[in-house]
């Protein structure tokens with residue numbers, strides 16, 4: 001039996017809100033990852049089984065590598081259907097935010113959500129959630145929002161509504177957010193959740209293959225090129241990978257093609273901090289991973305207008321790639337001086 005972890009007051013408020021409405025919008029962060037899309041679809045399916053008119057609206061296009069999660073599921077992509085998505089948001093009675101902690105994480109949807117006066121519910125595992133939500137179910141100690149959604153389902157007494165599709169969506173989110181249970185998952189209960197999910201007859205080998213071990217040829221070649229030609233390592237400890245627009249064009253870059261690239265340097269013994277910079281059309285995208293005592297969430301929030309978890313964080317830099325790289329080297333010097 002899973003221990004109850006969700007605050008009773010928040011749970012009661014959530015149930016009262018859900019009971020009182022029929023139209024519910026579920027949103028997740030831009031560039032949805034496996035956890036964002038998995039938790040959104042799973043909760044939506046449960047709410048529909050409860051008789052609610054629930055709609056998942058994602059800010060921008062789902063990476064092709066994740067489309068298998070949403071097979072046979074109708075969701076709305078805001079960036080492709082702004083008018084329709086806007087109408088749904090303006091007419092909804094309740095907004096649920098999954099897998100993000102702050103309304104500026106939803107790209108072009110931010111303004112619509114901010115100007116909506118309906119109650120907003122946060123269900124998330126990122127640190128430091130915004131205070132703008134009527135209900136806050138925030139559990140940074142958990143592996144993933146998918147695990148939290150599963151616990152919410154159980155603690156709400158909705159477990160009988162879970163089916164193979166719902167269990168599969170949740171399973172994918174836990175798997176992708178923990179590197180197949182290799183990080184952010186060092187406590188027994190996460191395995192109890194996985195065991196529960198297995199009992200719904202999910203096809204684990206297929207989900208693993210699709211979520212963790214399937215890339216396009218362009219992506220494989222881009223990542224190989226990046227490691228071979230675009231990575232520098234300082235003092236055998238700090239790795240930096242930089243891809244500019246030309247690199248991306250050469251390999252027909254599509255969203256998701258550099259997935260997990262930032263993790264690769266950490267497989268080298270001694271490297272404890274990995275940074276990846278990608279030149280985007282409007283800014284420089286920065287992502288960081290680390291090991292041990294080295295925290296990257298504060299680096300991303302201090303220098304790159306972002307945040308995340310201790311060992312996995314991201315942000316943006318509005319300037320040239322050269323300026324971003326020079327800021328990175330200043331940070332490295334700073335860190336070396338401090339220790």
Ligand SMILES: [Mn+2]
Pocket residue numbers: 035036099125144145177
């Ligand atoms: Mn997550």
